[in-house]
Amino acid sequence: MYKIGVIGDSESVIGFRAVGLDVFPCEDPAEAARLIRELAEGEYAIIYIMEGLAAQVEKEIDKYKDSRLPAIIPIPNKEGASGNGMRNVREAVKRAVGADILFGGNDK
Template sequence: MYKIGVIGERDSVLGFKAVGLDVHPCSQSDEAKKILHQLAKDEYAIIYITEGLAADMVKDIDKYKDSRLPAIIPIPGKEGASGTGMDSVRKSVERAVGADILFGGEK
C-alpha cells in the first residue's frame, strides 16, 4: 500500500492529518530536505510540500522528477499560492499525456 506525506509549516499542514495523510511539520528548508529524502527512501508515492519550502529545495526535488515514485507536488502554504504548484501540475500532466490539457496548450 502506498503512503502519502505532507511537508510544510505547521499551520499549513496539520489539517491533512485529519484525512489520514502522514504530516511532517517543519519551517526550515534544511529540515524539510532531510524529511523529503527519508520519505522517498521509505517509498512514499506522493509527497506534498508547501510552496515556500519547495522554492528553497529545487535541486532536491529535481532528483526525483524522472523517478516513478515519489510524485512531489507543491501546495500553497499559509502565505497563499504563488503559482508554483499549478506550474508543477501543468508540467507533470504535459509530460504524462504529451499535451498541456489544463490550459488548452496555451501558456
C-alpha cells in the same frame, strides 16, 4: 501499500492529518531536504510540499524528477500562493481525472 506525506509549516499541514495523510511540520530547508530523502526511501508514493519551502529545496526535489516514485508536488500554503502550487495541483487533477478543472479563478 504506499503512503502520502505533506511537508510544510505546521499551520498549513495540520489539516491534511484530518484526511489521513502523514504530516511533517517543517520550516527549515535543510530539514525539509532530509525529510524528502527519508520519505523517498520509505513507502511514500506522493510527497506534497508547501511551495515556499519547495522553492528553497529545488535541488533536492530535482533529484526525484525522473523517478517513478515518489511524485513530489509543491502545493499552496496558508500565506497565499505564487500560483505554481495551484498549477501543480491542477495538473495532477487533470492527469487523474482526464479533464481540466478550474480552481476558483482564472489561473493560467
